[in-house]
Amino acid sequence: MATTLTSSLSSKPKTKTSFLDHSSFHGVPISSPSRLLQPIKSGTQNLSISMSASYDLNSFKFEPIKESIVSREMTRRYMMDMITYADTDVVIVGAGSAGLSCAYELSKNPSVQVAIIEQSVSPGGGAWLGGQLFSSMVVRKPAHLFLNELEIEYDEQDDYVVIKHAALFTSTIMSKLLARPNVKLFNAVAVEDLIVKGGRVGGVVTNWALVSMNHDTQSCMDPNVMEAKVVVSSCGHDGPFGATGVKRLKSIGMIDSVPGMKALDMNAAEDAIVRLTREIVPGMIVTGMEVAEIDGSPRMGPTFGAMMISGQKAAHLALQSLGLPNALDGTYTGNIHPELILAAADTTETADA
Numbered sequence: 448m449a450t451t452l453t454s455s456l457s458s459k460p461k462t463k464t465s466f467l468d469h470s471s472f473h474g475v476p477i478s479s480p481s482r483l484l485q486p487i488k489s490g491t492q493n494l495s496i497s498m499s500a501s502y503d504l505n506s507f508k509f510e511p512i513k514e515s516i517v518s519r520e521m522t523r524r525y526m527m528d529m530i531t532y533a534d535t536d537v538v539i540v541g542a543g544s545a546g547l548s549c550a551y552e553l554s555k556n557p558s559v560q561v562a563i564i565e566q567s568v569s570p571g572g573g574a575w576l577g578g579q580l581f582s583s584m585v586v587r588k589p590a591h592l593f594l595n596e597l598e599i600e601y602d603e604q605d606d607y608v609v610i611k612h613a614a615l616f617t618s619t620i621m622s623k624l625l626a627r628p629n630v631k632l633f634n635a636v637a638v639e640d641l642i643v644k645g646g647r648v649g650g651v652v653t654n655w656a657l658v659s660m661n662h663d664t665q666s667c668m669d670p671n672v673m674e675a676k677v678v679v680s681s682c683g684h685d686g687p688f689g690a691t692g693v694k695r696l697k698s699i700g701m702i703d704s705v706p707g708m709k710a711l712d713m714n715a716a717e718d719a720i721v722r723l724t725r726e727i728v729p730g731m732i733v734t735g736m737e738v739a740e741i742d743g744s745p746r747m748g749p750t751f752g753a754m755m756i757s758g759q760k761a762a763h764l765a766l767q768s769l770g771l772p773n774a775l776d777g778t779y780t781g782n783i784h785p786e787l788i789l790a791a792a793d794t795t796e797t798a799d800a
């Protein structure tokens with residue numbers, strides 16, 4: 448269970464108010480943690496730091512290795528992953544906050560094989576920062592329950608919580624997710640297109656991201672493919688790679704329009720993103736900010752609760768599509784907080800609903 452930092456960071460006792468009544472937090476400076484006010488101790492006194500292994504740091508030496516062994520270890524394992532995931536249960540396109548939340552939730556079922564494809568070398572999308580270039584990440588309740596599950600500490604305020612650094616969320620969810628045996632992250636790989644058969648999305652067309660970015664500087668460099676029973680598109684809002692999934696659906700005539708996200712309204716935006724997370728065409732679920740692109744709903748700016756809950760909803764939609772127990776039709780018995788069990792909303796709703 449996560450503990451909160453409120454007691455150590457806040458200089459005033461907290462009283463419960465609605466944010467409409469003006470939170471006691473607004474404008475109140477946060478006092479420095481007391482340890483920062485202590486002078487750094489010198490010498491050996493009070494030091495009880497230990498190293499887990501007793502290396503001799505004065506004459507240190509690694510065990511020997513042949514260079515070719517390193518190459519073969521990497522190549523063999525990556526190629527085995529490509530062979531294994533050439534035909535998989537779910538492909539998640541985009542490892543931002545929504546895609547990672549979806550993958551985390553989905554991969555709790557060990558029988559579901561999940562491939563995450565991220566065009567950037569570094570997964571995480573925009574969630575390494577909270578907004579602009581600031582570190583803290585604001586998460587509106589009740590999405591803090593997801594943080595409790597992930598054991599991420601936060602500073603609790605009235606109707607929201609604040610994680611001291613967005614990177615703490617992103618690194619924690621990634622470390623738990625990527626350790627699962629049924630998950631593979633293919634980073635530096637871009638989804639260039641979709642496999643579509645009989646009106647159903649049946650997988651993705653991939654290429655090394657650096658190749659995708661250089662198509663116009665080379666002669667034809669054909670892509671690779673990955674078949675999937677379900678594709679989850681979490682490509683974020685429009686940008687060099689953003690909204691790739693829904694833009695492609697429009698260009699091949701599977702949806703009529705991609706109006707683009709509307710201007711910022713945090714309250715309307717976050718509810719709409721969760722409500723409109725859905726299977727947009729057979730075989731493809733859309734989550735995160737890409738939802739706002741397709742529905743012309745507002746953006747929320749620097750608040751991340753909707754990315755987490757939308758990702759979780761996308762995971763349960765994928766489980767439903769796979770015919771597995773899920774929180775949408777009440778058949779799920781796994782670890783999800785009752786408040787986060789999403790009502791089986793009418794997923795055909797539009798932004799104007």
Ligand code: AHZ
Pocket residue numbers: 540541542543544545546564565566567570571572573574636637638639681682683684688689690691692734735736737746747748749750751754
């Ligand atoms: O690199 C992209 C990013 O990491 C990746 N991506 C996009 N297209 C791809 C493609 N192939 C592979 N064709 C691709 N990867 O998708 C990820 C999207 O992450 P994100 O953080 O941009 O989107 P998100 O929906 O997870 O989170 C959005 C966070 C935002 S934006 C916003 C605002 O602008 O108001 N507010 C919030 C909270």
